[in-house]
Amino acid sequence: MNLLPVAEAQARLLAIAAPMPAQDIPVAQAAGRWLARDVVALRDQPWADLSAMDGYAVRAAEWPGPWRVTAASAAGGTPPPPLPLGEACRIFTGAPLPPGADAILIQENAGVEDDALRSGADPLQPGRHVRPAASDFRQGQRLLAAGTRLGAAQLSLAVLGGHGTLPVGGRPKVAVLSTGDELVPPGAPVPPGSLPSSNAPMLAALLAALPCEVIDLGIVRDNLGAMTDAFRRASEADIIVSTGGASVGDHDLVRPAFAAAGGSLDFWKIRMRPGKPLMAGTLGSTTFLGLPGNPVSAFVTGILFLLPLVRHMAGSASPLPAVRQATLASPLPATGERDDYLRAYHSDAGVVSVTAQDSAATAAMAMADCLILRPAGSPVAVAGDPVTILPIP
Numbered sequence: 001m002n003l004l005p006v007a008e009a010q011a012r013l014l015a016i017a018a019p020m021p022a023q024d025i026p027v028a029q030a031a032g033r034w035l036a037r038d039v040v041a042l043r044d045q046p047w048a049d050l051s052a053m054d055g056y057a058v059r060a061a062e063w064p065g066p067w068r069v070t071a072a073s074a075a076g077g078t079p080p081p082p083l084p085l086g087e088a089c090r091i092f093t094g095a096p097l098p099p100g101a102d103a104i105l106i107q108e109n110a111g112v113e114d115d116a117l118r119s120g121a122d123p124l125q126p127g128r129h130v131r132p133a134a135s136d137f138r139q140g141q142r143l144l145a146a147g148t149r150l151g152a153a154q155l156s157l158a159v160l161g162g163h164g165t166l167p168v169g170g171r172p173k174v175a176v177l178s179t180g181d182e183l184v185p186p187g188a189p190v191p192p193g194s195l196p197s198s199n200a201p202m203l204a205a206l207l208a209a210l211p212c213e214v215i216d217l218g219i220v221r222d223n224l225g226a227m228t229d230a231f232r233r234a235s236e237a238d239i240i241v242s243t244g245g246a247s248v249g250d251h252d253l254v255r256p257a258f259a260a261a262g263g264s265l266d267f268w269k270i271r272m273r274p275g276k277p278l279m280a281g282t283l284g285s286t287t288f289l290g291l292p293g294n295p296v297s298a299f300v301t302g303i304l305f306l307l308p309l310v311r312h313m314a315g316s317a318s319p320l321p322a323v324r325q326a327t328l329a330s331p332l333p334a335t336g337e338r339d340d341y342l343r344a345y346h347s348d349a350g351v352v353s354v355t356a357q358d359s360a361a362t363a364a365m366a367m368a369d370c371l372i373l374r375p376a377g378s379p380v381a382v383a384g385d386p387v388t389i390l391p392i393p
Contacts, residue, residue, distance in 0.1 A: 175234040211314050239288075264281050275301040373387075
């Protein structure tokens with residue numbers, strides 16, 4: 001079987017998984033979710049010409065005064081009446097200007113003597129310290145596009161636009177299966193030949209910042225019947241992700257168990273290192289992603305495939321990992337026939353590849369804050385060369 005390029009595998013994975021139906025939720029619950037539809041302003045912002053400073057609303061052409069102060073305007077108060085010639089309105093930040101006023105004489109530049117207001121500073125220009133009506137946005141204007149992730153600034157904008165609820169993508173349920181006779185639960189005694197099951201908590205941590213529900217279905221032994229039953233139980237989730245059993249050994253039963261449960265495999269084996277045995281398919285309406293069992297391989301493929309899958313199903317317009325450019329701080333050898341994803345970290349001199357790149361080297365993995373992408377067939381790289389990196393979430 002030919003190895004599938006990473007980009008093609010990512011595209012095929014997202015193609016078999018449809019985004020979840022939209023739901024309207026209160027803005028207080030929408031942080032971190034992706035918009036399912038465009039959000040349009042329901043009002044103008046500002047709603048009127050507003051003062052940007054404390055001071056006096058005046059006609060700029062009447063500078064330097066004197067003016068007689070005959071009215072006041074405060075944010076949230078009754079809008080002031082029109083401003084007659086030669087008069088000024090005491091005004092506070094965020095308050096509406098009276099009709100006729102076109103500038104703010106700020107408090108620091110104003111002097112009042114014998115009930116007459118005068119300016120002691122440079123000439124005023126129309127619009128000085130004024131926030132014009134609808135200068136931020138107008139009613140009917142698109143504020144946020146579908147597929148935008150809702151952070152603090154986006155939520156503020158939506159609320160100011162008049163929205164109390166927002167249409168967002170769903171929260172996929174992700175069922176995690178850890179396969180292997182050698183696995184024991186986290187914290188349990190580890191007899192010779194056994195291994196603590198670390199992949200499920202690692203994947204849950206990777207997914208913690210995304211809008212999804214992670215269901216850890218525990219350890220499944222290397223038994224075809226038990227694994228088949230586990231797949232059938234997990235099919236109530238939106239995504240099944242397994243770790244281990246994805247290669248070609250006698251105990252690698254994920255593929256036959258998935259088929260026995262009624263699943264259909266879309267692809268298997270990727271042109272990457274680590275992570276070659278990755279597979280994907282569907283089981284009814286559930287998307288399946290089979291990750292390798294080695295912790296580093298599961299970690300890298302989780303970043304490249306599982307996180308994009310969850311983002312896509314949750315409504316992201318840009319689900320794939322962000323790619324950045326960096327400078328290499330230490331040399332790298334030429335690559336072979338597969339794309340290398342090297343664990344690395346930032347230093348003052350640039351990015352440094354960790355020494356141990358074995359797919360079981362978790363101590364080195366924990367030092368990394370990015371992956372260096374080295375395409376297949378890349379020549380030797382030296383310090384100072386540009387490299388492509390993927391930040392680790």
